[in-house]
Amino acid sequence: MGQVSRWWAILAGVFSIVSAQDVANQKIDQLNAALKDTAGTIDTTDNGVQVNTSNSLRAGPRGYNLLEDTAVRKKMLHFDRERTPERVVHALGHGAYGTFESYGDFSNLTAACWLRDGAVSEVFTRFSVVVASVGGSESGRDTHGFATKIYSECGNQDFVGNHLSSFFINDGADFPDLVHAVKYEADKGFPTGGTAHRTAYDFFDHHPEGAFQLMNVLSDLGIPRDVRHMSGNGVHTFRFINAEGKSTLFKWFWLPKLGHRSLFYDEVTKIAGKNNNFQRVDLYNNIAAGIYPEWEFAVQLFPDDGSYMWRGYDLLIPTVIVPFDENPPMKLGRLTLNRNPNNFFAEPESISFAPSNVVDGVSFVPDPLLQWRLMSYDDTATHRHGSPNGFTLPVNRPIAPVNNNYRDGYMQPYIYEGNSTSTPNSIGGVQEPGADATLAYTAAAGEQAGSGPIGRYVSQYDWFGQARTFWNTLDKFAEQHTVDAYRFELGNVGDADVVQRYINNTLNSIDNCLARRVAFGIGSTMPEMGSGPSGSGTIQSNSSMPKTFSSLYPLGATQEPHKSNEGLQVALIANDTLGTQADVQAMMSLLSAQQVSLTVVAPRIGMLKTGVTANASFITTSDVFFDAIFIGSLATTNGTSGSGLDMDSYNFVMEAYGHGKAIGALGSSGSGILSGLAIQSKPGVYSGDAARVANDVLDALAGPVRFPERFPTDDVNAICGAA
Ligand code: HEM
Helix, strand or coil: CCHHHHHHHHHHHHHHHHHHHHHHHHHHHHHHHHCCCCCCCCCECCCCCECCCCCCCECCCCCCECCCCHHHHHHHHHHHCCCCCCCCCCCEEEEEEEEEEECCCCCCCCCCHHHCCCCEEEEEEEEEECCCCCCCCCCCCCCEEEEEEEEECCEEEEEEEECCCCCCCCCHHHHHHHHHHHCCCCCCCCCCCCCCCHHHHHHHHHCHHHHHHHHHHHCHHHCECCHHHCCEECCCCEEEECCCCCEEEEEEEEEECCCCCECCHHHHHHHHHHCCCHHHHHHHHHHHCCCCCEEEEEEEEEECCCCCEECCEECCCCCCCCCCCCCCCEEEEEEEEEECCCCCHHHHHCCCCCCCCCCCCEECCCCHHHHHHHHHHHHHHHHHCCCHHHHHCCCCCCCCCCCCCCCCCCCCCCCCCCCCCCCCCCCCCCCCCCCCCCCCCCCCCCCCCCCCCCCCCCCCCCCCHHHHHHHHHCCHHHHHHHHHHHHHHHHCCCCHHHHHHHHHHHHHHHCHHHHHHHHHHHCCCCCCCCCCCCCCCCCCCCCCCCCCCCCCCCCCCCCCCCCCCCCCEEEEECCCCECCHHHHHHHHHHHHHCCCEEEEEECCCEECCCCCEECEECCCCCHHHCCEEEECCECCCCCCCCCCCCHHHHHHHHHHHHCCCEEEEEECCHHHHHHHCCCCCCCCEEEECHHHHHHHHHHHHHCCCCCHHHCCCCCHHHHHCCC
């Protein structure tokens, strides 16, 4: 390449980057145009007339309010209508803006413009939980929603997925029943904070296709620490179509660059009481601090030969996953969340996602769950916004031009000119695309509709094999947590028949020992030893389905052995004699180098006698919000005995210890304090030089994260017999 042409190539490259960024900025400009700043303005009516609506108009200082006070009446009328209906599922959510960058040119796969070389698009992602209503706890055990809208040049592309790889059902016709069964019990009105018990487990018993998904929810994957440490999963198979009309099937994932981290169930219940917004606070604060979470957009690809099968995996059955070992996901781009919303109602509450929102190059398959989703979201959005015009709200509006004959309806914001409202027309209205235009919502070349006689079909599969292999990948601690979660849920069902049926029909079909352990813990009848799948009377596996594979996401400490600690929080316990400025100094640079924040927790907030400033107290915070705990070194040894910790500090440390967290006791007093607590020399407990201890704790946080060997585990041999 000659000097001049090389120069032009560089310049062209620069321009293409600039124009890609411009595309992303278009959405920001559009949103900025909708911003309204009322700071310092004078109160007016909605007619723009200045008025005092802080004091009612009254017939004398002690008299009745006057009907004539239309200004306050309007204020009240607006207030009375301030809520829109909450989402029927995934009501409790929050989100942020960011960007999606394509890693390269994927036009061989898809015509989607957001996967072109250098493409950068603005996005909004909303995270949610399915069951809890607005105001509930975001940390509850649940399937968490992960919905992303890419505002691309060629229109909005939505990815509406969950944080787990599978689902509870395979046919959308069952979705209303599923939701009725898991939300609060209809007669009682509880539980509102999490999944119901009797109705849910009765439903699960009738839907063995959800056995794997339920086990995922009941494993530690079901209680992610926060949204930065969880994946997004499309669950269904989708279709890429390239400009030549060639179709390639895909399943999509958002893989967190920070890896996966989970809470302990005891923490979940405490966080629900102490800060039910822990997840949104974590995301908001990290973004505000410039620590932007990232996920890679990855796809598993499958050739489209019309069968929707791949190596024995049925791609039309959303509860069936394809292991990463067998089909490693290919990374196509990166999602970065970097901007908090300005207004909770106008942005995360008002955004509407729909799996049917795709651009040219992305399409669907005849999966009976997906097919119902394609209608349901637009329908519910129309109800929720009280109007089919919800797509005109700033957060929903595409940057691509919108021109059609949709007209009128509640809150129509446009004043359309002219009188043509039909297509085709010869009087200046919206025209049909030309014959050579590339269009979304068209079939791939040669795509066949229908695969047999019309009928109501039930998928046949081995619903338990997938759950069994998942169970077999759990280490003994992850296994214990999952057994405990089944015990908690089934132990609350309150209907012994429902419980026994679930144990016999589902758990025992997954694994006899799992069923016996759960039954043992809740006083149910244990299925006969060896009566599960490895013994006689097993449910036959689908012979075409591979028998062993690992979980898509890690649950043992050996996977993801070294995670990033970005955005984690640690506490230093201090009081008037505990914790020195030297402790803080020794730790600070090490912690901030890994973007880990330090909170000094003491009996009171403010300057302590040691000169250290406490920014939280045992009343304002709790150990459950921290990933590791440090105990300050003793500034004086006068009057200390045993651990030297007061009751609040003792509880703080010991509960965190009980949750498997790393504990570091700083300075020469550290080992004495730890031996007073009787935890000295235990795994994950460190003492001595402050900088060394800080490093040890940071290493522990990166992996293994927790030290679960501190907890009792079942005597498996006694319950299940020697292996
Ligand atoms: C036929 C089955 C399903 C139906 C009928 C259905 C229906 C709905 C409805 C009505 C909403 C409320 C939307 C709103 O008011 O804005 C919703 C939200 C949601 N659904 Fe589904 N759903 C189904 C299956 C699924 C599956 C399989 C997934 C995951 C792969 C999923 C993920 C989500 C997410 C993430 C949201 C929250 C979107 C947001 O943040 O606004 N749903 N669903």
